[in-house]
Amino acid sequence: MTHPLPLRAQAELLDRWLHQRLDSVLPRLMDRADVDTWIVVAREYNEDPVMRALLPGSWLSARRRTILVFHRRPSGVQCLAVAPYPVGTAYEPVWNPQEESQWEALHRTVAARDPRRIGVNVSATFALADGISATEHRLTLEALGEFANRVVPAEAVAIGLLETxxxxxxxxxxxxxxxxxxxxxxxxxxxxxxxxxxxxxxxxxxxxxxxxxxxxxxxxxxxxxxxxxxxxxxxxxxxxxxxxxxxxxxxxxxxxxxxxxxxxxxxxxxxxxxxxxxxxxxxxxxxxxxxxxxxxxxxxxxxxxxxxxxxxxxxxxxxxxxxxxxxxxxxxxxxxxxxxxxxxxxxxxxxxxxxxxxxxxxxxxxxxxxxxxxxxxxxxxxxxxxxxxxxxxxxxxxxxxxxxxxxxxxx
CATH class of the missing domain: 3.90.230.10 (Creatinase/methionine aminopeptidase superfamily)
Known part of the structure; x- marks a missing residue:
């Protein structure tokens, strides 16, 4: 394979890598960090540094507000998108804007899985693991409601995903x-x-x-x-x-x-x-x-x-x-x-x-x-x-x- 590849071939390559990363890398990182559910939230052009590593090859940024939810199951990681657009082929869409708000969809998605520990990207040590904005952090905690006290820093997951x-x-x-x-x-x-x-x-x-x-x-x-x-x-x-x-x-x-x-x-x-x-x-x-x-x-x-x-x-x-x-x-x-x-x-x-x-x-x-x-x-x-x-x-x-x-x- 000759590099650099044409842009279309790069997008196809990135999609393949994304599936491999979510299938083979993310499960052990979540286990290592003792995180059951990982939530990554970003608004368009105010990107969490981790977001780009999780997006399809044809996406250059988050779109509007993009919420990705990763839940650890015995068989691997369930990858869910609470987003206004389909996020490639790696994520299962779980929000119908005609039936509920985006934050209501997030709460429903988390409640159905009842995770013990919920990771979000906050870190005093690594800027790359501190990507959730103040507003998104506040709104996420409000949306989680009774699950908010289960939220922990996802530093180890974020850094591990970016570095591996x-x-x-x-x-x-x-x-x-x-x-x-x-x-x-x-x-x-x-x-x-x-x-x-x-x-x-x-x-x-x-x-x-x-x-x-x-x-x-x-x-x-x-x-x-x-x-x-x-x-x-x-x-x-x-x-x-x-x-x-x-x-x-x-x-x-x-x-x-x-x-x-x-x-x-x-x-x-x-x-x-x-x-x-x-x-x-x-x-x-x-x-x-x-x-x-x-x-x-x-x-x-x-x-x-x-x-x-x-x-x-x-x-x-x-x-x-x-x-x-x-x-x-x-x-x-x-x-x-x-x-x-x-x-x-x-x-x-x-x-x-x-x-x-x-x-x-x-x-x-x-x-x-x-x-x-x-x-x-x-x-x-x-x-x-x-x-x-x-x-x-x-x-x-x-x-x-x-x-x-x-x-x-x-x-």
Missing amino acids: RLPEEIETAHKLNALAHRVIADAFTPDVVVPGKTTGLDVAWWIQQRFHDLGVPPWFLSTVDIQRWGTELGGVPDDAVIERGDLLHCDVGLTSARLHTDTQQNAYVLTDGQSAPPAGLVEALAVGNRMQDLTVGEFRRGGTGNRILRRARSAAGEAGIEAAVYSHPVGLHGHAAGPTIGLWDNQDSVPGSGDYPVYDDTIYALELCTYSTIPEWSDQRVRMALEQGIVVTGGGVDYLDRRQTELHLIR
Whole structure:
């Protein structure tokens, strides 16, 4: 299967994934969270972040007020729509507007099933699990009436549903990461970068446009920054003209089939007469790869985001590597549901989201940086920032497509 797919094929793919997610993933998530009934409510254009993961491929948003009800039964999860329109083929419609109000239909639907615990999307820890608006929350509780005291936060269900990837989604993520890598490789060539003329901002906008042209729109503005011998770290502006001997770094991300990528790679602009980058820069990238190995090793050992952060940084210290780790889930959102593994401005621990564990069948942007001194640059300090998609599955960790182990060379 070639990606990106035509839009109609993407919609068909998303419908298939939705059925699989509701059939095979949601039951165990509701069991894990001890939730009998899960209610997701959103009004058009004021979306609960979870809603899009539950909609058919042809739907781009909720329509009017859309209420989805999921009830756990021994045979699986019953998926119901209290909505003014049919919500694809995955949901059984349970509201006739000619006979009752939408809120009356919700009460009737819940009362008929008499759940012990009813989950709604409220969370003080995860924004992605805190999607019900204040008004919808109030109206939901009022409609539930005598069942309102059974309502509990559905944080674990919402985050679990957003973060868990199906096998076919993992396969697609490999292909989308490969596409991102190809675009980066194309950007770091003489066709795009003309030393003495092209700016870092020019290259960033070239990548941005290229993603749009390929039908995989970016989810943030691509960046390209420059490090230069004789200029302190961070001293070269993004709109500076690229010169020979510069070290370039990009940060890019695309979207397709509701999945996201997040990638950072590095390139070196050869000087006249050079056929390879300075050995110090080659070693700096090798140090970055070593830090990736140490961090991936902690992913394999499992635990919470804070534990992975703590142990990876401890391993870096023992190896004499100066590093920062700020990795994050990536999937149905760019900065997606799941554990936070460090922040660029917090290398100790992240309360709340950092205490969430790593589960199987989840995808992360392995994002980190290392610092090295470059002998050929008069021992100037250089930052080697890397970001690479990885998948945690089957108790192991795999790189999506491949990681960068050699600098891109611009001649």
